[in-house]
Amino acid sequence: MNGLKVNLHITETCNYRCRHCFAHFDKRTDLPLKSWLAIIDNFKSSKIVSAINFAGGEPVFYRGFNELLRYAKESSFEVSLISNGSLLLDEKFFPAENFIYLSTLGISVDSLNENILLKLGRCDAKHNVLSENKLCELINTAKRINPSIKIKFNTVISQLNLHEHLTQIEQKIHIDRWKFLKVKAFDDNNFSNLDILVTDDEFSYFINRNKRSEGPAILEKSTARSYIVIDNQGNLLDNYNEQYEIVGNLLHESFAEVFSRYQFDRELYESRYIQTASEDRSF
Numbered sequence: 001m002n003g004l005k006v007n008l009h010i011t012e013t014c015n016y017r018c019r020h021c022f023a024h025f026d027k028r029t030d031l032p033l034k035s036w037l038a039i040i041d042n043f044k045s046s047k048i049v050s051a052i053n054f055a056g057g058e059p060v061f062y063r064g065f066n067e068l069l070r071y072a073k074e075s076s077f078e079v080s081l082i083s084n085g086s087l088l089l090d091e092k093f094f095p096a097e098n099f100i101y102l103s104t105l106g107i108s109v110d111s112l113n114e115n116i117l118l119k120l121g122r123c124d125a126k127h128n129v130l131s132e133n134k135l136c137e138l139i140n141t142a143k144r145i146n147p148s149i150k151i152k153f154n155t156v157i158s159q160l161n162l163h164e165h166l167t168q169i170e171q172k173i174h175i176d177r178w179k180f181l182k183v184k185a186f187d188d189n190n191f192s193n194l195d196i197l198v199t200d201d202e203f204s205y206f207i208n209r210n211k212r213s214e215g216p217a218i219l220e221k222s223t224a225r226s227y228i229v230i231d232n233q234g235n236l237l238d239n240y241n242e243q244y245e246i247v248g249n250l251l252h253e254s255f256a257e258v259f260s261r262y263q264f265d266r267e268l269y270e271s272r273y274i275q276t277a278s279e280d281r282s283f
């Protein structure tokens with residue numbers, strides 16, 4: 001198989017407040033750009049990483065994101081981005097030329113209904129949401145600038161969007177890959193989403209109502225030890241049992257050394273990329 005894909009959660013900053021957000025790593029200050037450039041060099045030296053996915057938070061809020069994106073591409077990595085999409089048509093945050101650097105643009109799409117988006121917290125402080133029209137405009141723009149870009153959607157199923165027929169959007173735009181996840185429970189003093197959890201039967205109900213017209217529905221059951229996540233301090237995290245424990249820091253050790261201590265579930269990792277024979281493994 002090709003080299004590994006790593007997921008860099010470069011910032012926790014986000015303009016949305018999603019009720020299912022798990023991007024909380026407890027260290028708020030982002031690393032400076034030179035540190036991330038060094039980490040990208042670290043991946044390159046390891047010779048076992050071939051793809052970098054930028055995630056967050058909302059990655060475009062990272063200062064220096066455009067330079068980081070370009071550097072990753074120029075370092076010969078396959079580059080992808082997972083974003084809430086809200087600022088990707090805003091030149092201040094994301095110059096349009098950036099689409100050229102991406103092999104895959106991933107967008108989190110949990111609803112096409114503005115009221116539901118507001119209830120989900122998928123809105124900025126002024127209650128602006130990514131409407132269906134804006135979403136289509138974003139995808140059409142990305143494809144116009146980079147015709148070979150792949151489009152991936154991630155959808156989290158909760159009580160709030162359970163009855164939606166999201167896949168009807170495929171009548172308007174082509175989506176290369178679509179991943180569906182069950183909302184994960186969070187409950188602490190400041191934050192609880194226990195009221196929007198869904199059962200396995202409800203999850204199946206959503207999937208059955210949302211048959212895709214153009215491709216398979218990818219059902220993400222577990223990412224435990226099969227998702228290579230680096231937090232915004234440059235730590236490789238072990239997400240076993242839904243806990244995040246630091247394996248090592250990529251500013252202080254080589255990626256190969258840190259990764260050798262990670263009890264990586266290669267079988268589960270690889271299964272994510274071969275659920276269908278026709279899928280492009282680069283996602």
Ligand code: SF4
Nearest residue numbers: 014016018021057084
């Ligand atoms: S858009 Fe993503 S990072 Fe931002 S709050 Fe929602 S899930 Fe979290």
